[in-house]
Amino acid sequence: MKHARADVLARADRVLSDLSFGYVSEWLEAGEGRHAIGYLPMYVPREVIAAAGMLPVAIFGAGDALDIVKGDAYFQSYICHIPRSVIEMALDGRFDAFSGFLFPSICDVIRNLSGMWKMNFPRHYVKYLDFPQNFDPEVGGAFYRREIEEVMENLARLSGRRIAGADLHAAIVLYNQNRRLVERLYDARRDAPHDHPTSEVYRVARAGAVLSVDDHSRLVQDYLDAAAAEPLPEQDRIRVYLIGAFCEQPPMGLLRTLEQAGCDLVGDDLLLGLRYLRGDVRTDGDPVQALVDAYLTQATWSSAVYDGDRPKEDRMMEDVRASRADGVVFCCPSFCDPALLDRPMLQRRLEKEGVPFASFQYAENTGQFQVIREQAGTFSDSIKLWE
Numbered sequence: 001m002k003h004a005r006a007d008v009l010a011r012a013d014r015v016l017s018d019l020s021f022g023y024v025s026e027w028l029e030a031g032e033g034r035h036a037i038g039y040l041p042m043y044v045p046r047e048v049i050a051a052a053g054m055l056p057v058a059i060f061g062a063g064d065a066l067d068i069v070k071g072d073a074y075f076q077s078y079i080c081h082i083p084r085s086v087i088e089m090a091l092d093g094r095f096d097a098f099s100g101f102l103f104p105s106i107c108d109v110i111r112n113l114s115g116m117w118k119m120n121f122p123r124h125y126v127k128y129l130d131f132p133q134n135f136d137p138e139v140g141g142a143f144y145r146r147e148i149e150e151v152m153e154n155l156a157r158l159s160g161r162r163i164a165g166a167d168l169h170a171a172i173v174l175y176n177q178n179r180r181l182v183e184r185l186y187d188a189r190r191d192a193p194h195d196h197p198t199s200e201v202y203r204v205a206r207a208g209a210v211l212s213v214d215d216h217s218r219l220v221q222d223y224l225d226a227a228a229a230e231p232l233p234e235q236d237r238i239r240v241y242l243i244g245a246f247c248e249q250p251p252m253g254l255l256r257t258l259e260q261a262g263c264d265l266v267g268d269d270l271l272l273g274l275r276y277l278r279g280d281v282r283t284d285g286d287p288v289q290a291l292v293d294a295y296l297t298q299a300t301w302s303s304a305v306y307d308g309d310r311p312k313e314d315r316m317m318e319d320v321r322a323s324r325a326d327g328v329v330f331c332c333p334s335f336c337d338p339a340l341l342d343r344p345m346l347q348r349r350l351e352k353e354g355v356p357f358a359s360f361q362y363a364e365n366t367g368q369f370q371v372i373r374e375q376a377g378t379f380s381d382s383i384k385l386w387e
């Protein structure tokens, strides 16, 4: 059955605008003994949660849709916004239907949040998921395998049933299909950004934070079909690669502002945790080891990950070139230590390569975009006129 572009986007928006997680409640009610496990931004092996018969739900904060009343009391003023809105949502009871939370090791803010969660929400299963920064299979690989096995044991205790190898294998197959579709979505945007604008692609991709993997795969496929059937007019915009938005997400208004200012995003690190592994996870042999090996060898680059023997500047340049970007926009949350610490190093490399760039910061609840519109518009005009 064919779906119109607007209908597919409305399906995505219903999930994204619902801070009470109605989809999660419906999913839980649709079967006996079901559980939902939330996790903070960036990567967690969702396959493990799905193999336990549970729904993995990525929590990206409340954006600009929630006034922070209680959340500010938990944090000092000079850190990013996402932990405040996540705590606010939790204190409002919006996660009451969830059984547990994983806190991946992104930065100190998320580490502290996991401690607060343990104290404030003792009913939840809480695990700080420590990702190795050593990519030797005998060291980092062995450590990460123990982390995954611990999560599997804890989830099995929660559900009352052991996660069989066949369950994990089946989940890997489903997530591989989803990864391929999401890669097709981003490739389509890179090749025809006017037909697949970021203001649409982002919403379709982000719905995967909440939807089950098969519901999300259907949504992505429907969007790709609808976009092919309903082409949009070409635009006179520059091609931009956006860096720094891998954790706290910018408001939709900021992404629309970039487009209105003449910038088509053809590469970015938005929602990076949902696209963290590049390519399929192996489907032969031991499925736990397949997840470990994928993390060690197929993970993308990011400021939240040590780069081992593959410098981030090199990987950034590979991606910027592959996206055929005219320039780079560094766009990260205010006070985001990982992104801001890497920025000078990445900028130096762009200067050396003669790639133009611009920088600005945001908070997930930023409401005024005029300054960003002027900056991005000037950046776009300067590339169109002089590059």
Ligand code: SF4
Pocket: 080, 081, 082, 083, 106, 107, 108, 109, 110, 247, 248, 304, 333, 335, 336, 337, 338, 339
């Ligand atoms: S936005 Fe940056 S500093 Fe804040 S939690 Fe995320 S990675 Fe950490």
